[in-house]
Amino acid sequence: MSDKTMTTDEVVSRLHSGMTLGIGGWGSRRKPMALVRALLRTRITDLTVVSYGGPDVGLLAAAGRIRRLVTAFTTLDSIPLEPHYRAARERGAFELTEVDEAMFMWGLHAAANRLPFLPVRAGLGSDVMRVNPGLRTVTSPYADASSGVREELVAMPALRLDAALVHMNRADRQGNGQYLGPDPYFDDLFCEAADAADVSCERVVDTAELTKEAAPQTLLLKRSSVTGVVETPNGAHFTSCAPDHGRDEPFQKLYATTPYAEFAARFLAGDEQAYQSAVRAWHKEQR
Amino acid sequence: MSPASPPAPGAPAATVTRAEYCVIACAEAWRDNGEVLASPMGPIPSIGARLAKRTFSPDLLLTDGEAMLVGLDGTPEGWLPYRQHLTMVTGGRRHVMMGASQLDRFGNQNISCVGDWARPTRQLLGVRGAPVNTLNNPTSYWVPRHSPRVFVERVDMVCGVGYDRAAAAGPSATRFHRIPRVVSDLGVFDFATPDHSMRLASLHPGVTVEQVREATGFGLSVPDEVPRTREPTPEELRLIREVIDPGGARDREVRS
Numbered sequence: 090m091s092d093k094t095m096t097t098d099e100v101v102s103r104l105h106s107g108m109t110l111g112i113g114g115w116g117s118r119r120k121p122m123a124l125v126r127a128l129l130r131t132r133i134t135d136l137t138v139v140s141y142g143g144p145d146v147g148l149l150a151a152a153g154r155i156r157r158l159v160t161a162f163t164t165l166d167s168i169p170l171e172p173h174y175r176a177a178r179e180r181g182a183f184e185l186t187e188v189d190e191a192m193f194m195w196g197l198h199a200a201a202n203r204l205p206f207l208p209v210r211a212g213l214g215s216d217v218m219r220v221n222p223g224l225r226t227v228t229s230p231y232a233d234a235s236s237g238v239r240e241e242l243v244a245m246p247a248l249r250l251d252a253a254l255v256h257m258n259r260a261d262r263q264g265n266g267q268y269l270g271p272d273p274y275f276d277d278l279f280c281e282a283a284d285a286a287d288v289s290c291e292r293v294v295d296t297a298e299l300t301k302e303a304a305p306q307t308l309l310l311k312r313s314s315v316t317g318v319v320e321t322p323n324g325a326h327f328t329s330c331a332p333d334h335g336r337d338e339p340f341q342k343l344y345a346t347t348p349y350a351e352f353a354a355r356f357l358a359g360d361e362q363a364y365q366s367a368v369r370a371w372h373k374e375q376r
Numbered sequence: 377m378s379p380a381s382p383p384a385p386g387a388p389a390a391t392v393t394r395a396e397y398c399v400i401a402c403a404e405a406w407r408d409n410g411e412v413l414a415s416p417m418g419p420i421p422s423i424g425a426r427l428a429k430r431t432f433s434p435d436l437l438l439t440d441g442e443a444m445l446v447g448l449d450g451t452p453e454g455w456l457p458y459r460q461h462l463t464m465v466t467g468g469r470r471h472v473m474m475g476a477s478q479l480d481r482f483g484n485q486n487i488s489c490v491g492d493w494a495r496p497t498r499q500l501l502g503v504r505g506a507p508v509n510t511l512n513n514p515t516s517y518w519v520p521r522h523s524p525r526v527f528v529e530r531v532d533m534v535c536g537v538g539y540d541r542a543a544a545a546g547p548s549a550t551r552f553h554r555i556p557r558v559v560s561d562l563g564v565f566d567f568a569t570p571d572h573s574m575r576l577a578s579l580h581p582g583v584t585v586e587q588v589r590e591a592t593g594f595g596l597s598v599p600d601e602v603p604r605t606r607e608p609t610p611e612e613l614r615l616i617r618e619v620i621d622p623g624g625a626r627d628r629e630v631r632s
Contacts, residue, residue, distance in 0.1 A: 115458060142502075162502035169501060178489070178499040187488065191462050191508035210466065210552075211508035214537040214545035220493050240548040271443035272457040 092262045093318045097127035097361060100287045100317050104252055106133050107156075111197075111248070111283055112140040113255030113276035114328065117166040117336055119268070120145045121256035121289050123324035123361050128154070129353075130360070139248055141193065141275070143328060144344065147173035150182060151349035157184040159248065161193050167338060168345050188217055188245070196248035197275060200282035208242040218243075253283035256325045257310065258333055259299060260290040260318050266310030267299050270331035273309050280314040287317040289324045291333045323365060339375060340368060392613070394561060395420065395626035397580040397605050398520075399616055401559045403428040404606075405516045406471060411435040412513075413445075413456075413464050415472040419625040421518045421559075425473075426620045427612060465505065468552055470513040473559075474506065478531040479517060481573045481594045483555040485510075485536030493533050506535035511542070514554045520629050522560035524593035539572035561630045562588050564605060569597050578605045 101124065104110065114120035125145045135156040140146055142163030149155050151173035163174040177183060188196070195207040208227050211217075218224055227244040255276040258269040266288045268276070280286035288310060299308060324330075327337035327344065344352060356367050402424025406414050414425040414436045429436040430448060437454070439461075440446045445454035456464065464470045477500055478486040487506060491497030509515045515536060519526050534541055542553040557577065558565040564578040575597040576588060581604050589596060608616070616626070 160502060162504045164501060170499070175499040178496060181495045187493075187503055189503055189507035190458075190505040191466065194459065194462060209508075210511045210548060213507075213511060213549040214534070214541040214553075215503065215507040215510075216488075216493070216534040217503060217507055220533075236547070238547045240551075241546055242548055271455075274458060 090263050093264045093312075093315065094262050094293060095317045095319055097123055097289070097319050097321060098130075100124060100254075100289075100319055101127045101131050101133065103285070103317075104128065104131070104133055107135045108251040109137040109139065109249070111250040111253040111279040112138060112145045113253065113274060113279045114143065114145070114325070115141045115272070115274045116162075116164045117143040117328045117341065118272070119256050119270065119274060119276075119325050119330050120328040121254040121324065122326055122328060123321035124254045124256070124287065124289050124319070125149065126357060126361060126364055129357055139250060141190070142171065142174060144171065144341070147171045150174050150177035152353070153182065155183040157186060159186040159188070159193070161188055161190040165341055165345060167336065168341065172345050173349055185220075187220055188212070189215070192217070192243065192245045193248070194275060194278070195245045197278040197282045199245065199247035200249040201278050204247060206244040206246050209245045210242055212243040212245070213241075248282060250279065250283035251285070253279040253286040255279055255286065255288055255310070256321075256330065257288055257290040258330065259292055259294050260288050260310070261296040261299060262293060262318060263296070264288060264310065264312035264315030264318050265296065265299060265308060266290065266315060267303065267307050268309050269303060269307055269333070270329075277309050277314075280310055285316040286314055287319065288315050289319045289321040291320075291322055291324065291330065293318060293320040321361065324361075326365070326368065337368075340371065343371070392581070392608060393627065393632040394580060394582065395630040395632065396608055396613065396616055398559060398561060398630050399424045399427060399626055400608050400612065401564045401578070401580070401605050402473060402518060403431075404564075405473060405557050405559070406433050406436055409433055409436065409471050411437070411469070413437040413439070413470040415439070415470055417472070417474050418518055418520070419629045420520065421473040423616060423621045423626055427615055430615055430620070431612060462505075462508070465508055466512045468513045471516065471556070472509050472513060473516045473518050474509065474536065476517045476519055476526060476536070478528050479519065479526060479558065480528055480531050480538060481596070482538035482540040483536070483558070483567055483572075483574065484531045484534045484538030484541055485517060486531035486533045488533040488535050490532055503533070503535040507537065510537040510553060510555070511549055512552050514556050516556050517558045519558065519560040522562040522588070522591045524591060527592040527594065529594045539567055562591060565596075573597055575599070576602055578603045580605045
């Protein structure tokens with residue numbers, strides 16, 4: 090079986106400007122931040138980013154790498170409004186495809202199942218229809234038995250991705266990915282909806298290790314939908330990655346209150362190792 | 377109807393605070409809901425949902441704010457990751473109380489942005505799950521500071537769908553659409569009017585109809601006799617003050 094392990098730089102070397110990129114996690118939870126940081130070290134731009142947005146979107150927006158964003162929200166969770174995303178939106182820095190959380194999920198489901206769309210009730214009557222004039226509805230071929238009504242629903246188009254980036258707690262070298270926290274979020278769907286999916290993880294382990302202490306249903310990602318595996322300890326930082334680490338709230342607050350250029354100069358100028366040691370140095374100063 | 381006088385300065389601590397009336401009014405949203413998920417957003421709705429479960433609606437389900445369904449003492453009783461939470465929404469076994477940056481007379485709600493959507497003057501959260509919530513399960517709202525900036529003639533971006541917009545969108549939109557109540561720091565509101573426009577359902581003690589009218593940016597339907605928000609029972613007060621919110625989070629959200 091093929092060994093899919095690689096470095097973060099090898100992962101991003103296979104991405105290119107203009108592609109549609111899905112980013113897993115949710116808000117400020119288990120985001121593939123080390124891969125996002127690696128992406129920021131390249132010159133890749135003009136991205137269509139598909140994400141339940143958190144600081145991944147904030148960083149890419151602040152760095153001017155997004156041409157279009159597909160999302161239902163962008164938040165830091167403990168800090169409701171993502172400041173860099175907000176600033177970028179208010180200066181009209183990119184196009185936005187704003188859909189509801191459930192529409193977004195059905196878009197990924199449609200892509201993963203190779204369907205052109207899936208019907209969803211959400212969106213009807215809301216301004217999601219106004220700000221996405223390309224959205225169409227679909228009428229059920231079946232009439233409701235009691236009312237005789239043939240329901241008209243939103244036809245959520247497939248959110249097909251050129252590439253997906255997700256972060257797991259564990260993975261083996263073949264790309265079997267495991268989450269150990271309370272919520273899988275939608276990372277399996279992101280991988281299945283993408284032509285190529287790269288998984289960063291806290292630790293690469295032998296396949297036999299995956300089920301030694303954890304239940305089989307923690308095995309979220311199948312290797313058939315994973316292209317690359319990279320070990321990035323603390324790689325979701327500063328978002329949460331339970332049970333390996335919680336959210337780094339003080340550091341997230343620093344991120345949210347520091348001008349991007351200043352933050353990038355101190356923390357994003359070097360490689361991932363330099364980032365992690367700059368974070369440690371900052372925490373030491375705070376004591 | 378004469379307005380109630382505000383609590384006297386230096387009144388004993390036993391005086392029911394405005395925040396406590398808000399808790400009661402939020403809790404009432406989940407009365408007789410049966411075995412459904414209560415999804416409160418914000419401190420006072422959260423205290424209200426817990427109060428309802430501890431008293432008159434014991435079958436309610438609650439989450440820990442993450443992926444676990446938990447009992448009142450925090451004991452996990454089930455698993456509810458986001459994708460199953462969305463099925464709870466679309467299956468209808470849920471009553472959510474959301475916040476609102478803007479809310480209009482027919483219950484259209486905005487949490488996405490203020491100004492022109494294409495180039496907002498203030499970017500907020502985004503539509504989040506408001507469209508799916510409002511079309512699928514009962515959706516109530518909580519507004520901690522009632523003002524004409526929140527209660528507007530027309531919202532800038534319809535996230536949560538109101539009665540007029542649902543009706544215009546047809547039977548798929550109206551089929552499960554329901555906005556049981558809006559609770560603010562001034563009173564309780566519903567849409568029990570012929571055209572489903574917002575109506576003043578009860579005033580919190582100490583608030584006048586005039587105050588509510590001045591703080592509302594559209595013409596509100598006001599019945600001849602406006603009831604007061606009910607008094608908490610001594611047991612409810614004890615639960616709020618000693619068990620559910622001993623740290624006083626409610627008073628930081630709504631001051632007396």
